[in-house]
Amino acid sequence: MKAVVVCPGRGTYGKGELGSLLRHHAGKADLLASYESVRAEAGQESLADLDGAARFDMARHTRGDNASALIHAMTVADTMDLAGVEVVAVTGNSMGWYSALAVAGALAPVEGFRLANGMGARMQAALIGGQLVYPHMGDDWRPDPARKAELLALVADIGARPGHAFALSIDLGGMLVLAGNEAGLAAFEAAVPKAGQFPLRLPNHAAFHTGLQAPVAAEGRAAFLGLPWQQPALPMIDGRGEIWWPRSADLGRLADYTLGHQVVAAYEFTHAIAVAAREFAPDVFIVTGPGTTLGGAVAQSLVLAGWRGMTSKDDFMARQAEQPILVSMGREDQRGLVTG
Template structure:
């Protein structure tokens, strides 16, 4: 790779990536930075514990740190600390995408929003989602143990939610197409019926703690509130291409900022988020040398690996293939893992 910079596709993490093991990682990488001081000031002015307090002074409690108004800004700040640490002499970010809430982080990372505007949006959306907490999410895999696609099982799962939806007051929808997993969103009646109907498999079906039915029609109330609250939020054309939850590319030279605002605070909130499509467009359109996931944690790495196997990217056919490649010369860098982080920082 000497003589040219490595091309990176950045994949920003969503909710559910900051846990006990990630507690303290923000201060380890960003303590004393100007931007974290500003973020903490904004939190203090809003009467909320600062990110520095949550990451350092306040012992980790899932019931507290997992709440939307705390989890979302913590994840954003951890990701930002990692992105700002990438060595620009050796690496070029060619496109940015994300999973679910990671779309908001991508907006800041790609320059469509200033970092403080992205922080305001992320904190505000986290708080609104938490206060409404309409419905929930349930996770279930459709790949085998070697992460190979089982297309018949996928069809069965999607047919199952179609069948259960609407009966006895049940609401069930596809929420996120997440590599080798499907995330379903619904109301309590719908999720209970689905959990009973799904065959148990290791730790699945898995209910996601303190998650609402994101990316489903159940979020229409939150969408309407968000459009009023963030009516003046000033989007701009991004500095680098952004890939949204449909696989649509927003380029620096052809993006319409009002349309970007409309998607982010409209369709994106109430329609399924296709992470796999975003990744497919990222690797096929931008031909990255590596895919990079900023922290916190590395939980998005599995779903990303599963999606790459579905795409047959660089001949990947199974989990064993993927793991062997990761050992040798990792095509996927998870900055939440210190050894991998060191490969890309200045």
């Protein structure tokens, strides 16, 4: 069974995920010890204390310096449990790109953790701007390109106003993740109708993937361009939909993208999934833990791509019921499908 592995980004380690790292991966002592050494060197709280806490604390667990480390550790450890599948490519959402680098072998596991942990800490320390989420698809997941274009035009208009910084952060399936300064965020919230809980501000999130992150990108380049980058063992699909092939990747360009464009420009996750589907024709997409929230964005992205003739949520659900084409390792009822 051919599989594309999808690595989740920030916001996927929540109350329901507390304890999941130690529950599933306590046996990977060497891997976790290498991660803990990075945390200790930086004077940060241990993963064991965070994951083993008696209760989930929003302020503590969603901080960039903590959330990035927990999510990256869970993602990489999950991929080590895969069995009965042939991984043909790896991609990720936002911070998940750092995890994809480690999963594919472009960075050794501890170096991938050093990158994810370090960039998370720098973004948390700066905490420039904020993010919100707003849908452009209805509950039926039928593509509405006119609605999406209308929203993106509004985003561009707001971003061009004096004193306003506002832009697309992540094209995430049926959702637009938007980011900017307070003036930009507030202007968008005032301009669009409420749609259930949306527009929804994301706590402890900065204006990721926008020009506001240029200072963080500069810090990241100074700290991590010199990591021991290596040829990936698996194809990687980045946030532009570009494929980095094994044995032929330009490592200098890879490092430059990771610590440049990937930090300060919009992340086209929807396009990355479409490229993965069309170029690698997998039997299944596997979303690693923690959490399950990225599964919906993957499914919506496949519908938007018209993969296997799907044009709605009903089409996806029918295919999923017939033979799973999407497995979320954060779901206990699905994890065993790909771990043997």
